[in-house]
Structure formats: structure tokens, C-alpha cells
Amino acid sequence: MKKIIAMLSLAVTTCLTSLHVAADDKVYRWRLAESWPSNFEIFGDASQRLADNVKKMSNGRLVISIDSTNKHKAALGIFDFVQSGQYQMGYSASYYWKGKDVNTLFFTTMPFGMIAAEQYAWYYYGGGQELAKKVYDQYGILSYPGGNTGNQMGGWFKKEIKTVEDLQGLKMRIPGFAGEVFAKLGAKPINIPAGELYTALERNTIDALEWVGPSLDLNLGFHKIAPYYYTGWHEPATELQFMVNKKAFAELPQDLQVILETAIRESAFNMTAHSYHASAVNLAILQTQFPNVQLKTFPPVVMTALKKANNDLIQELESKGGLTAEIIQSQREYLKKSRAWTIISDKVYLDNQ
């Protein structure tokens, strides 16, 4: 009998030694809702990469299953899903929530704002992360950068834009603050999810649209129905967004919290490189296989009007004071400082090639 007890005790002791390695043996089954259709290239790869990495790193203790719009049917409902806890996670873009809270605008990209390298430096080291926390804490949501598409193209137009008057009454899919800037010049901006864009443009529900850039635009086929492809001014560094329900996060043991946050950041950075690659490859295809596509930059008169409209709208927002003004001022100061470096480094370099 003593021998049995001794053996069992040894077994228990061994177990207790091994127990320290896992803070918690519970399996957490999470659901993530994203704003794109199933198997959506690049964006869909990023959330899948996140889920795969988390599962492997946690030895199957944190399992994230992904629902696309094919399943949940609410591309622009991700914020609500995560806030309510219906989904523990979301993958979308912060500026889609500007109707709920204007301060969410600033964490995707701003017209005439920072390029990707500048914006990442601002977010992680220049105070951006702390400001995002102030905005999203109110909703019980943790917000994380979700990968950058790079500088977005100004969009596909059926007619050439030669003057500011050409924007009058123009129906265009263009979300975020850029939509408001366009509206100030007389255009009619709307937001339409990715899955419905082609049909809207084809049926003239809209006259123009911007989606992302060569990386994703090519496979959506816009070049077949709108030949003018404009360079960007309005989304110099579009950052997607991972969202996590704060309560669900707090229930995770610490190791899974760090695993999740590290995997989110890794997946986001990786998507940024993936987007750059796809843009380079698809731009070459557009230029060699579709000679009908005309790459254009808005004429100076239009750019000047856009800049003025943008400044006026920013000033209006800033006059509200509070957190809105705090974010605007933080971004303005950081843009100035980081742009000086961009000019001395990459810009001077590119100018001298």
C-alpha cells in the first residue's frame, strides 16, 4: 500500500512540476468576423496566418475560427460584433466607424497625411497607440494595427478629371475622411463593401471608386470598365485593424495574451510586405497587359482644391477640442518631424537614382 501511495505521490509531483509550463489548460475557442468575402486575397491571408500562428504557438489552447461576409453578411458591422462580444475578434478598418465616433477616423490613414513608415513610427513610438487606446477603451474594445496596404491609388474613373468642376455630382465610392473632402468639392461619396464594388461601377450606380491599389484592384477587374487610374492623395498609408473584445482578452491567461498580441503584430507587418509585393507585381501586369489603362495624377488645380478642403475640414474638427484636437495635433506634429526624415532619407535617395 505504501508503495502504491509513494508511486502515486511521485506521479502527482511530476505532474505538478510539469503543470508550471501551462498557466491554464483550458482551450479557448474564439471567433473572428472580418469585413471581406471568403478567401479574399492578402487580407484573408493575414487573418488566416494569425489564426494558424496562434494555434501552433499555444499548442491548440487558443483556436480562432474566421467568419467572412459570406457567413455573417455584415461587412460594416464588425465593430458591433466585437463590442457586444458576439465575436471575440474582428478584422476591418478603423475609419469605417467614423459615424459612431469621429475619433476612430484617425487610425487608418488621413488625406495628405503620413506614409506607412511615418505612421508606424507615430503609432508605436510617437503616441498613436496611447491615443487609440483612449478612443477604443470607451467601447470595451482593444484596437491593433492590422497591416498596411501602402499608399492607395486615387481610384478608377470613367471620365478624366481635368478641373474641380468635374467632381460636381460625381458619385464615388470613397470612405473615411477623404469622402468628406470630396463632398466639400461637390462630389457624392458613399462607402460600399468590396464584394459589391464591381457591379456598382458597371451599372453606373457610381461613376468612380477607389478601393486599394494594384495589389487588390486588378483581380476585381475595374480596369475593364474605367480606364483612368489616378495616383493617390487621400490614403497614403491605409492601416487595417484587428479588434479584440476587452473582456474576452482579460479572461485569457498571460501567455495566451502575449501570444495573441505578438501574432497580431507579426501578421499585420507581414501583410504590409505582402501588399507591397502584390502592388509591384500587379502594376507590371496592368502596364504590360492592359494598355487601355491610363495612369494619371490629378492636375495641380484639383490637388490644390483638395488640400484646401482637407485643411478646412481638419480645422473644423480641431475646433471641437478634446480628444479630437489632441489626436489631430499629435499627427500634425509627428508628420512634420517624420517627413523631414523621409525627405533626407528615402526621398533624396530616390531623387538621385
Add this chain to the structure above:
Amino acid sequence: MKKIIAMLSLAVTTCLTSLHVAADDKVYRWRLAESWPSNFEIFGDASQRLADNVKKMSNGRLVISIDSTNKHKAALGIFDFVQSGQYQMGYSASYYWKGKDVNTLFFTTMPFGMIAAEQYAWYYYGGGQELAKKVYDQYGILSYPGGNTGNQMGGWFKKEIKTVEDLQGLKMRIPGFAGEVFAKLGAKPINIPAGELYTALERNTIDALEWVGPSLDLNLGFHKIAPYYYTGWHEPATELQFMVNKKAFAELPQDLQVILETAIRESAFNMTAHSYHASAVNLAILQTQFPNVQLKTFPPVVMTALKKANNDLIQELESKGGLTAEIIQSQREYLKKSRAWTIISDKVYLDNQ
């Protein structure tokens, strides 16, 4: 008695249930040797961040302790440490090993080569990673990007460079391929570790040096002894390098392998944002607090000579054929494709601000 046995059995069963969560309860104690002195800003933060994250994610099952040059005294001996297994990991830069194998040159940065966004796209999606594997597999080493300093400044010079003749006999700390390009124009390049740079410049052991850029140069004080600060041409996207001994890696259970690789990539990307931030902040300090510092770009006649020397040397290397030619051709093609995108996106955008 039955009750005791039942209780113990329950305890053992519970333990066994929890055991499945950790593939292996062994604690792996690894050592990392890095090329910089203790508490070296940015670079030192990146390796520490890696070690901290790995420890937390693994619940203490993988512990990495870091030795700086203060301890191991061999800034340029990291490759040997990792190859021999004396250290399981290293943190350094691939181009330091060009004397061992010329093909290691290409995984840091190349003169007149890709900028950071282009190079990351090439590495992760354009074939770079596979080529690095071909090079490092021969030495039993796994090589990973270790974070990008961004476009490096051309360096600190005691005398202004007005003509190619001014490079004749110039003793300069400049490693990698850029050193060879300078040598072709008559300069005397050498590599000196970070910890010895200031003294070498102060005592005229060297006439000029390049280290990184405002991010790290400011605190090393070069601006006090060399007033001319040139913009870059030679290291447009300097990527550091994490190295792992292949045999040690193979001994890790799969979850720790994924934890390590994810943490390496996250730490590298994070260091890239950190560097950009520090460059922006320190450039502002240099420009406001040190009016003696003169920002310069090499005159066109010098740039043209540098480009020609670079092309000649690349051509020489390419003529060796084999893996060297394969890497050169991969980078040349990718530069062309990704640069077209850079120009249409960030460059056109910056030109129109």
C-alpha cells in the same frame, strides 16, 4: 484507503489532462551573442524584446540570455559563435560575413539597391528568403531579418567631398559592398565595431565614417568632430540579422519553434519602426541644436562615379555565375518591378505635397 487512492487517481488524471497542453516541459536555456555593447539603444532593445516575448509566450520554457560585446569581446565573431553552437543565437548583420562567403553580402542592403519596403517585399514574397536559405544552409545556420535601420546616411566627413579626387586615400569606416565601391575610387575602407568608432575618428585613425543615421549617430557624438553629414547612396535599407544554430532549433518542440520565429519577425519589424522614430526625433535635434552640422548630398560627379564603380563591381561578381549571379539577378529584377510601384505610390505622393 480507497478514498485516498481515488483522490490521488483523480489528481493524476487531472495532471495528465493538463499535460497535453505542453508538448515538452523541458526548459531550454539559450544564449545569444550580439555585435553591440551592452544597453545599446534600439538594437539592444530589439534583442531584449525578443527574449522577453519568447519567455512570456513559452511560459518560461524557452529562456534566452544575451551577451553583448562587453562580455564576449568579438563584435565580428557572431557567425562563428552560432555556427559552432557556442551560442544558439546571434544578432548582427549579414554583410559582416562577406569575407567568409561573398553571398552573405546581399541580405543586408546593397548600394543603389532597394529601399526598406521594397526589400521586405523581395525577402518575404519575391524569393529573397529562399536565396538566404541556400546561402546559410551550408553553414548550419538559420538566418532571419533582424530589423531595418532605414536608409542610412552617407556618413560623417571632416572635409567636404567636392570631387572624386577628394576620395583618394580617404580612410573611412564603411563595411559591406559600399566599402568595395569606395575602394575602387581610391578610398581606404575598413570595418570598425560601434564601440570603437568615436575614438578612431577623433584620433584621425580614420578621416570619415558611416555608422547608421540620426537614430544612432547622435548619441555617439560624431557631429562634434566631423561637421559634414552626407545623405545616403550606399545602404538604402540596412537589415540586421538574427541567426539561429540549426541543430539547436531542430531540438525545440514545434510550439517553441513557431514562438521563436514569430517573435524574431515581430521584434525585427518593431525595430524598424523604432529606428524610423529615433531618426525623426534625432534629425530634429541635430538641425535645431547643432547648427554646425551641414547636411550635404554628394555632388552629381561623385554620385556618377560611385554608380559606375558599383555597376562594374556587381558585373564582376555576376560573372562568377552560380548562386552569386542568381541572387544579383533576383535583386535586379525585383528592384525594377518594386521601384516602379514606389514611384507611382510614395514618390509621386511626396512630390505632390
